Amino acid sequence: MNRPFSVAPEPDRTGRAAASQLGRRALLGGAVAAGVGLVAACSPGSSGRPGQTAPKGDGGAEGYDGPAVELAFWHGLTGGDGPIMKDLTARFSKEFPKITIKQQAIAWEQYYEKLPAAVSQGKGPDIAIMHIDRVPTNAARRVIQPLDDVNDALGLGEGDYVPIAWQAGQYDGQHWSVPLDIHCAGLYYNKKTMEQVGLDPETPPTNEEEYLSALDAAKSKGMQGMWVSALSAPGLLCQTLLYQFGGQMVAKDGSAVEFGSEAGVKAVEWLKMLIKEGYSPPKAAADGDVVSFQNDKSLFMFNGSWMVTPLNDVKELEWGAAIVPNIGGTEAVWSGSHQMVLPDNRGGADENRSKAGRVFLNWLSKHSLDWADAGQVPARNDVREDPKFDEKGPVVEFAKQLDYINFTPPIPGITDCLVDWAPAVSSAMLGQKDTATALGEAQEKGNRILQQNMEKYG
Missing domain, CATH: 3.40.190.10 (Periplasmic binding protein-like II)
Incomplete structure (x- = not known):
């Protein structure tokens, strides 16, 4: 008999089952009570404070030439996908030796409670990954900052991604995330x-x-x-x-x-x-x-x-x-979809850290073919059109469903409604x-x- 194994949780976009010990699925x-926790934990009101203005520049497209920085990177990738993300960040740091990425994996249900509270105190991470249904809520509450400059630097828009993966990052006339994958x-x-x-x-x-x-x-x-x-x-x-x-x-x-x-x-x-x-x-x-x-x-x-x-x-x-x-x-x-975001820490971000974070998002988007090894379908069309994507096994099968995937609509507080x-x-x-x-x-x-x-x- 094969050995049993535990799989860390990967939350969905709705309510969650009444069980204390659950596998990933x-x-x-x-x-999804985490959605309620998000509202309770984030100190700014619904109007929020003004979002941090994106720094002028190239959105990370031209690399980084500033002083050495260490960036905190939070996510909930606590299962088999975690080591693959760790390998990707290690490769990034070799390419950009002045940028050190310090990862912290937090079980998703705690993550969505911890992140807004940390940001409101100016102690949040520099980089984060967020599920697609959480982006509008966190944008409305100014937990994250707009990323139009990063998307412009990548030269990508709605036509370059699975459409609804792009659309869900829109809020209040701005774009707040960079689509990474479809799961x-x-x-x-x-x-x-x-x-x-x-x-x-x-x-x-x-x-x-x-x-x-x-x-x-x-x-x-x-x-x-x-x-x-x-x-x-x-x-x-x-x-x-x-x-x-x-x-x-x-x-x-x-x-x-x-x-x-x-x-x-x-x-x-x-x-x-x-x-x-x-x-x-x-x-x-x-x-x-x-x-x-x-x-x-x-x-x-x-x-x-x-x-x-x-x-x-x-x-x-x-x-x-x-x-x-x-x-x-x-x-x-x-x-669902993992979206890359930059938290909007109270007090503002150091300009070098802000630029370095954008360089990382830019780089990770371009290398999302390797992220497919974690079972995730790249959100970028050009990555899926790469002949090497055809070598990704089961992920290629999952990608055949992209024309009929379903997300909940991108409105603030959507997870609260499904508890x-x-x-x-x-x-x-x-x-x-x-x-x-x-x-x-x-x-x-x-x-x-x-x-x-x-x-x-x-």
Whole structure:
């Protein structure tokens, strides 16, 4: 049996599951309460203080010729992607020996609480990575500074990136981030177990009929082919299904929370069906999908692109990755994006540190092909068009979904509106509440918070 492993959390853009010990994907279902913590921890009001004016200059395009500086770099890359980012920063420092990058990896849920508080005290990092749904909130609260000069220096705009990855960085007529990647849901399939139950290990299912047929084949051999947990299901798994059934977590124009729709109910009921029909154990642990998969006890899991590195570390595991099967009739998947930002520390930044930080963002954007080794799809079109990208294995498969990825709309406070999603899904899957009732009540609360945020942020 292959050894089990822990995977650090990678948060989603919504609510998180009610579990204290979750795997990376499991935490996709849990702790967006960090969004609330962000509001509480950041001392400036919603109007904020004026954002720091971007320094005049080349936005980092021409390198750095100032005195030696050390830059603090914060992010939440605590899993298999962390070492790859460490290698990239080491390469950068060799190329720019006067710029030392000191990284600090903080679990995402703590990160989003700690960052605004540190910035408000003038003790924040010089460079940071932020999920796409957090950019507008932190821009509105002046936790980060506008980066139009960096994007201009790169010579890149909306047409040079996956469009919605660029659009989400816009707020109040300025651009506040540099898109680094897209991390989307994907299908992981275990070749060994597929072969054991009589399936072609090189032909993963592409639709609901093929998917359920494969699960039936596993069931006939005494295997539960897809482990589903009420604790982690609210993450990218249930959200992907909601999108595939034609719904939205939040209306695309940001006007209303919509996860309580018929599509949301269908998504939850489909997952409940997997348990009812015996395709999944009834009480799988939050990380049961990962543990069963890497121990050759299941066929499939829907998980994030960040699982590539941890699965590669399980040397005896024979696995592949593909686009998510179309279960609900609409081609759609959950997705997120890491965006590079520069915090706006109170008191202003030293001009040399500010310039050096921009040099790093510029450099990292240009080297995002190497970041694909962490399972992340580069956000830049020209990087994905590089012939070397075709050598990136599973990431190439995930990139095939870029035409139908889904983010929540880029409005301040969006994560606050989705705090009740995860508990509602979990309670419905556990039979504690009727699905429509649970989602409807959570949606009502979300819309109240959405209205409050509209008044708060304007």
